[in-house]
Amino acid sequence: MKSPKASKRLMEMLNQAIAREIQVSVQYIWQHVQCTGVKGFAVRDVFKKFAIVEMKHAEEIAERLVYLGGTPTTKPEPIRVGNTLKEMIQIDKKDEEGAIAMYRKIIELAREEGDEVTKQLFMGILADEEEHHDTFTGLLEDL
Numbered sequence: 001m002k003s004p005k006a007s008k009r010l011m012e013m014l015n016q017a018i019a020r021e022i023q024v025s026v027q028y029i030w031q032h033v034q035c036t037g038v039k040g041f042a043v044r045d046v047f048k049k050f051a052i053v054e055m056k057h058a059e060e061i062a063e064r065l066v067y068l069g070g071t072p073t074t075k076p077e078p079i080r081v082g083n084t085l086k087e088m089i090q091i092d093k094k095d096e097e098g099a100i101a102m103y104r105k106i107i108e109l110a111r112e113e114g115d116e117v118t119k120q121l122f123m124g125i126l127a128d129e130e131e132h133h134d135t136f137t138g139l140l141e142d143l
């Protein structure tokens with residue numbers, strides 16, 4: 001075993017982030033295949049596009065965690081697909097809000113620990129999550 005390059009707390013937070021990313025990746029792709037109706041037809045490609053972005057986030061965070069000396073979790077946070085399109089997007093908007101709050105904390109902690117690379121990684125991911133949140137917020141206005 002290599003000795004870890006980050007605090008236990010930061011590595012735990014990276015694993016919580018991975019669990020979230022796996023969750024929303026599966027959640028969005030299942031919403032992509034399950035959403036129905038004319039509005040669902042208009043939105044389904046957004047779910048797929050975001051699902052792929054979330055899986056890439058999981059990969060990037062896992063790569064960083066392995067570099068730091070940790071082991072990435074394979075367990076997602078609970079996946080909630082929702083029954084109607086509106087319900088789906090309401091759930092997703094909340095999940096993006098949770099991710100934004102958490103990633104801000106990770107950026108803060110990485111900064112405190114002088115870990116510039118983890119900080120930069122999460123600044124990029126945070127920008128994606130803000131874009132997702134903005135998109136879901138806009139879509140909800142029409143539902």
Ligand SMILES: [Fe+2]
Binds near residue numbers: 057
């Ligand atoms: Fe993400």
Ligand SMILES: [Fe+2]
Binds near residue numbers: 050054099128
């Ligand atoms: Fe996202």
